[in-house]
Structure formats: C-alpha cells, structure tokens
Amino acid sequence: MNEVCKVVFGLAGGLALFLYGMNSMSDALQKAAGEKMKKILEFLTKNPIMGVLAGALVTAVLQSSSATTVMVIGFVSAGLMSLPQAISVIFGANIGTTMTAQLMAFKITDYIYPIIFVGFMLYFASKKEKVKNVGLVIFSFGLLFEGIEIMGSVMKPLANSPIFVELMAKVSDIPVLGVLLGAVMTLVVQSSSATIAVLQNFASQPGPDGVTSVIGLAGAIPILFGDNIGTTITALLASIGQSKNAKRTALAHSIFNITGSIVFLFLIPVLAKFVQFISPKGPEVEVISRQIANAHTTFNVVCTLVWLPLIPVMVKIVTTIVRGDDTKKVHSYEPQYLDDKMINQPIPAMYMVSNEINRIATSTEKMLKILKEIVSGDNKEEIKSLFKKHHDAVKTLQDAIVTYISKLFTGGALTEVQAERVAGYLAIANNIDRIADRCGDVVDIYERIGTSEKILSDQAKEELAQCVTIAEELFEQAITAVATDNVDQAEQVIQDKKRMRKAQKKSTKKHLERLQEKQCDPELTRAYSGILLNLDRVADNCTGIAEEALDRVTYVRFDTEENAQQNAIAANA
Structure with a gap:
C-alpha cells in the first residue's frame, strides 16, 4: 500500500x-x-x-x-x-x-x-x-x-x-x-x-x-x-x-x-x-x-x-x-409536538410526548362535556359534529403517540427509569383512547335510540347526565394528578370511583321502578344499561390513569408560566 x-x-x-x-x-x-x-x-x-x-x-x-x-x-x-x-x-x-x-x-x-x-x-x-x-x-x-x-x-x-x-x-x-x-x-x-x-x-x-x-x-x-x-x-x-x-x-x-x-x-x-x-x-x-x-x-x-x-x-x-407569520395551522388531529429528530434525546422527547398527551386529554375533556349535552337531550347536528371532531382527534393523536413511544424504545437511548416513565405515558394514552371509545359507544347507542323513535324519560336523561359529570370530574382529577405529580389526588380518584358505582346502581334501580310504573319503554332497558356500563368503564380508565400517577409517572415540564399559558391556548385551539 x-x-x-x-x-x-x-x-x-x-x-x-x-x-x-x-x-x-x-x-x-x-x-x-x-x-x-x-x-x-x-x-x-x-x-x-x-x-x-x-x-x-x-x-x-x-x-x-x-x-x-x-x-x-x-x-x-x-x-x-x-x-x-x-x-x-x-x-x-x-x-x-x-x-x-x-x-x-x-x-x-x-x-x-x-x-x-x-x-x-x-x-x-x-x-x-x-x-x-x-x-x-x-x-x-x-x-x-x-x-x-x-x-x-x-x-x-x-x-x-x-x-x-x-x-x-x-x-x-x-x-x-x-x-x-x-x-x-x-x-x-x-x-x-x-x-x-x-x-x-x-x-x-x-x-x-x-x-x-x-x-x-x-x-x-x-x-x-x-x-x-x-x-x-x-x-x-x-x-x-x-x-x-x-x-x-x-x-x-x-x-x-x-x-x-x-x-x-x-x-x-x-x-x-x-x-x-x-x-x-x-x-x-x-x-x-x-x-x-x-x-x-x-x-x-x-x-x-x-x-x-x-x-x-x-x-x-x-x-x-424570513418574512411573514406562521400561517400553517396545526389541526386538532395532527401531532403538534412530536419530532423524530428528538428520538435520541430522551428528556426533550419525553417533553414532547407530555405535551401531546396533554392535547388528547384536553380533547377528551371536551368530549365528556359534549357527551353530557347529548345525554341531556341535545341532539343538534353541530353538537354531534363537534363531538366527532374531538373523538377523531384523540384516536389519530393516540396512534401517533404510540408510534413515537415505540420509536423511543427502539432508539435505545432510554435509561431504565426513563423507560418505566415512558411506559407509563403509553398506559395513560391507551386509557384516554379507551375513554374516547366508551364515549363514542354512548353516542352510538343514542343514535340507535333516535332511529327507533323511542325517547328516554327526562328523569333518565338527568341520571345519565349526573353519571357523565362524575366521569368528567374523575378524568379531570386523574389528569391533574399526572400533570402535577399529586399522589394524594390520584388516591382520591381511586376512592371516588365508588361514586360512579353507586350512581350506576341508583340509576338502574330508578329505571326498574319506572318500568314497574310503566313510565319508561322496556325496549330501552338494554340501551340505558349499555350507557351506564360504558360510563362505568370510563371511570375504570380514569382510575387506570390515577394508578400511573401513584407510580410517579408525571409530565416532563420545564416551561415558564408564560409558556404554560401559551401551551394551554395551543391545546385549546
């Protein structure tokens, strides 16, 4: 040579x-x-x-x-x-x-x-x-x-x-x-x-x-x-x-x-x-x-x-x-934070995932609010359309989060502690995804009730709305426990899960009483029970999120108050 x-x-x-x-x-x-x-x-x-x-x-x-x-x-x-x-x-x-x-x-x-x-x-x-x-x-x-x-x-x-x-x-x-x-x-x-x-x-x-x-x-x-x-x-x-x-x-x-x-x-x-x-x-x-x-x-x-x-x-x-403003608007169903260039930098990548999970949590909170309007009897098309928008956003973003988390694991840059935390993020995202599915099932049941031309009684609607309110509160508490690393609040969610079971039993009992008094159509029993069952499963998913908070799975945060407000605005957009 x-x-x-x-x-x-x-x-x-x-x-x-x-x-x-x-x-x-x-x-x-x-x-x-x-x-x-x-x-x-x-x-x-x-x-x-x-x-x-x-x-x-x-x-x-x-x-x-x-x-x-x-x-x-x-x-x-x-x-x-x-x-x-x-x-x-x-x-x-x-x-x-x-x-x-x-x-x-x-x-x-x-x-x-x-x-x-x-x-x-x-x-x-x-x-x-x-x-x-x-x-x-x-x-x-x-x-x-x-x-x-x-x-x-x-x-x-x-x-x-x-x-x-x-x-x-x-x-x-x-x-x-x-x-x-x-x-x-x-x-x-x-x-x-x-x-x-x-x-x-x-x-x-x-x-x-x-x-x-x-x-x-x-x-x-x-x-x-x-x-x-x-x-x-x-x-x-x-x-x-x-x-x-x-x-x-x-x-x-x-x-x-x-x-x-x-x-x-x-x-x-x-x-x-x-x-x-x-x-x-x-x-x-x-x-x-x-x-x-x-x-x-x-x-x-x-x-x-x-x-x-x-x-x-x-x-x-x-x-x-470089003139002009950023005119590109990120749609609710498009990932806003996930960046593949961060895969080999775990902390920034986990920060991105935290913000994206916060987005789907925000959409889920809005879904639950809209769901309460639907079960209360508001069947306007714009309400249903808005619900579908948030439902689709959660489903699409959850797929993106799961894919990104998979890349994080295959990247090999995570420590054992970080890997456990990211696995917790995956569990939280999956629970939010299931909540979206349960809410979607409730809306589907209402669609079937509407096509059958049968109507739930006002009392039944009120009982269901109360159950949705409980689900909404449980979800908000669970997500807050994760975001703030609040173990006490997470334990409270698990204890408060009993509220849903009690409300479910009470609503079922009331429904049977109305059947005896012929105040409710017997053919709606299956639909009514199905709604209660789905809401009970939503509560189960909320406790699943709270359990991750008990394991000290929390968001990665290092933003100032000003940025936090900006992120909240972006998430609500």
Missing part, C-alpha cells in the same frame, strides 16, 4: 473511531445524566443569560452544537420556545461545543489504553445501570482519543511533504482560503468537533525546523472560523419544512458564526497574540493544540458577549430576512 493510501485510510479510520467514540460518549453521558438533563433544560425558558448557560451545558452533554440546535429548532417549531429564547440557547451551544476542543488538547497518549480498559471493565462487569453508563463514557472517551492518535500518526508524513507545506503557507497568507477549507471539511464530515480535532492534530506536526507548527496558529485560526461556519449547515437543513421561527433560529446560528468570522478575520494577529498570552508556554508544536482550543473558546465567548445584549437586533434581522 503506497503512502497516499495509508494516509487516506488512516485518516478515515481514525475519524470513524473518533466519531463513534464521540457519539457513544454523548449517548452514555445522556443516560448517566438522566433526570439531571431536565434540570439543565429548565433553564431554556428563563432569561437570555440562563438560556446561554443551558445551551452550553446541554451541548457539553450532547457533545454537539448541531444536536442542541436541532433540538431548539424542534422546540421553536412546536411553539414550546420563543425566538429570543432559542437564539440565546444557540449562543450558549456555540460556547459548549468548544469544550470538546479543550478536551482534545490534553496530552493523554500514555493513558489511552488504561482508560479504554477501565471503561470496558466498568461497563462489562457492573450490573448497575448508572455504573455501566459511567463505564461507557470512559470507554468512549478512550476510543475518541485513540481515533485522534491514529489521525495524528498518519498525518506526520504530510508535515514533510513540500507540496502540503506550500499549500499550508498559502492558507496562512490568504485567510479566506482557510475559512473555505474549514467550511468544506465540516460540510463533508458533518461535525465541527471532528474537523477541529483533525486541525489540532495536524497543527501539532512539526515543520521543517522541527520546532514550529507546520501551519502555525495564524494559519489554523481561519480554518477554525470555517469549521464554525460549516457546522451551521446542519441547523439550516434541520429547519427545512419547519415553521418560520424555526428557520429564523437556524439563520440566527449562521449569522452568529458568519459575522463573528468576518470581524475576526481582520483581527487574527490580535486574537493570536491574546491566545498565546493565555495559553501554556513552550515549543509551538507542544502547545498549539491548546492554543487552537483557546482560540475556539475565545471566539465564541466574545461573539456571545457581543450578541447577547443585541438579541432584539438579531430577532429583527432574521424576521426581516
């Missing part, structure tokens, strides 16, 4: 190992963080400074600014986050992604194999999920550095190639070429962390004198800027087909990196001197990796500090470029 092939395959293999290690470490970090991710994400909906902090922390866990940006775009598209909030998180994500470069700058060549061994033993030998996840983080961390080491070893011959040295000299003299090179590299690899790791390794190769870097800090900085620009393409692609605010969020990410790169292109000597001042001292080939990491961090921190007070200006810019 000739030298060119060795270099190409070595780079490809090392890069593959690096990307695998980074993705595996990201998944393991998410699992190890578990519910702590929720606390981090709670900052998302607070003030801009907290948004920046949250963006940085989330990106440090996900090991990818692109993953954070895609998540934020999903939130904005679903109406769970405002544009200014999203932009602040994007700023933070740009800072968080520099942590990977800082890690890469550590010289741990002699410790790579012990790290891999320790991580593997923890993962392989432990029975506890948390320890296994920590072991996988360590193991993946070792693989990541092994990938870097491989890339570094195969790039050594390039440092002595006259052609390559001349090319690097051109990049150093013409910064724009470096920006283009970095952008193209990131577009191909789809990971700025990977291309920056390659840059750090290559820059660590000595030039002809054996002391200075083959490219130098001034030559590496423009490539670094290109890496930052290239990573914004992922966000732009993720925004295709999304809402206008989602497109604006992705555009803000691009503007942030492009404007920063343009300004800093004229300040490369100043940035280089500052970075050299704050970085460790020593031969350039030994410290340049850390210098590149510090340049990356400095660039993003300075850009964030400049843009943070100018978020309203950024909003104005992106709304001017």
